[in-house]
Amino acid sequence: MYGGKIIIKPVGIEDSQNHVIMGNTCLYGATGGELYAAGKAGERFAIRNSGAIAVIEGAGLHCCEYMTGGIVVVLGNVGFNFGAGMTGGYAYVLNLDGKLENRLNYSYVTLRELLIEAEVRELKELITRHYNYTLSLWAKHILDNFDIYLSKFFKIIPLEQYHKHVLEIKEAGGEG
Numbered sequence: 372m373y374g375g376k377i378i379i380k381p382v383g384i385e386d387s388q389n390h391v392i393m394g395n396t397c398l399y400g401a402t403g404g405e406l407y408a409a410g411k412a413g414e415r416f417a418i419r420n421s422g423a424i425a426v427i428e429g430a431g432l433h434c435c436e437y438m439t440g441g442i443v444v445v446l447g448n449v450g451f452n453f454g455a456g457m458t459g460g461y462a463y464v465l466n467l468d469g470k471l472e473n474r475l476n477y478s479y480v481t482l483r484e485l486l487i488e489a490e491v492r493e494l495k496e497l498i499t500r501h502y503n504y505t506l507s508l509w510a511k512h513i514l515d516n517f518d519i520y521l522s523k524f525f526k527i528i529p530l531e532q533y534h535k536h537v538l539e540i541k542e543a544g545g546e547g
Contacts, residue, residue, distance in 0.1 A: 372401040372423055379408040380505040388428040388447050388509035398423055409505035417443050426501035428509055435462050444497050446513060454480030454527055462527040463494050471525060481533060482525040487543040
């Protein structure tokens with residue numbers, strides 16, 4: 372994917388966050404554009420993503436593997452080995468089941484709470500776009516209860532970018 376928008380939404384399914392709506396390796400090598408999918412992605416979502424923005428409602432194993440750029444928002448749980456080989460970009464992941472910490476590849480990534488207002492605004496804007504494009508009832512529920520769900524979102528960043536993120540937080544007046 373180089374540009375444009377891909378919008379995937381099921382017909383006649385109200386609980387889209389509980390269904391896999393696209394197969395394995397979607398966004399493999401994407402360099403730009405946007406993808407909004409009202410449902411889960413299969414294995415290896417956004418592998419080698421280097422510039423696309425994507426919002427999905429869950430993912431299988433190896434999400435964001437070898438990612439070098441772009442933004443991925445996951446409005447649900449992810450499988451094991453998240454962020455293996457990730458050197459750029461970042462992801463916001465909703466830790467619904469409280470097990471996200473056990474699913475990351477800490478050789479390449481770390482996670483932290485959202486610490487600066489710009490991150491919160493960006494996340495909310497991306498979820499709002501997702502809802503506007505897909506009419507996902509799950510996205511609407513999150514937006515309607517954003518204050519409750521916000522504490523369950525984590526930002527996943529590559530270790531190679533960690534110091535840059537610490538500086539951004541300090542400059543914004545947040546904790547380091």
